[in-house]
Amino acid sequence: MAVSEQLQTAYRMLAGDTFDSRCASRPVMDQVTTRWGTLVIAALVTGPHRFSALHQRVGGISQKMLSQNLKSLVRAGLVERHVEPTVPPQVTYSLTALGESLAEPLCELLRWFGEHTEAMLDAQRRHDAAA
């Protein structure tokens, strides 16, 4: 198998942990791996963004979901919210150090999808055709 010992090691580190339903990481993981969390984090990789900029960039997200996700990400210490006391108010969101460290594996995952989406769609078509 091509997966090698590296993955095996990674797996063992998680064995008694992530797979346990009582593990504390579960709720925290859900927040990030939720439908939008991934994209919001990824969108912030290039630097600070304003609310409306994020709203446009992520594409398809509603204001509600965006603000909701941002709130929980701020709470988790992944995103920093900066308010410029002007009129009209200027609110900027940026990744914290913790958020940036998360962005790394996250971007690799997104990149994987970018590269393999076609393969997956092909597989689905073939699967549906066979059925």
Add this chain to the structure above:
Amino acid sequence: MAVSEQLQTAYRMLAGDTFDSRCASRPVMDQVTTRWGTLVIAALVTGPHRFSALHQRVGGISQKMLSQNLKSLVRAGLVERHVEPTVPPQVTYSLTALGESLAEPLCELLRWFGEHTEAMLDAQRRHDAAA
């Protein structure tokens, strides 16, 4: 910023793609990044598993969600379903080559959570206390 050009590059590859709501990768991404998809894939990294083995390992997942996730993963060509025609029936699930290639970035992500969950929980506590 510490994120460096590597991430910038990764980002640009996604720019006109993943963030577009009409992008084909969205539904496919949702299937995997859904609550259980990640864990199911990760659980299969160590090798083939039977249904009940997965049911126990993932912990907290219902039979319904497990079979549902497995079905869509098989459809996407990430997981292979192997039936041994015995009585009682023995059904084994394993990662395909495509699935294994996905497992790599996915495991890194899970590893990140394993290492940083504490930091996130701390941040949440501090945030809640400040409020």
Add this chain to the structure above:
DNA sequence: CGGAATCCCCGTGGATACTG
């Protein structure tokens, strides 16, 4: 501009029971 609040719907997802 950047949200918070409200309304409402539909899908996710759990529990249970049944089948091959």
Add this chain to the structure above:
DNA sequence: CAGTATCCACGGGGATTCCG
């Protein structure tokens, strides 16, 4: 053992409206 089927509740998530 490996599911499928049915029922049901909750909350994710969209559209709209209002506020500072």
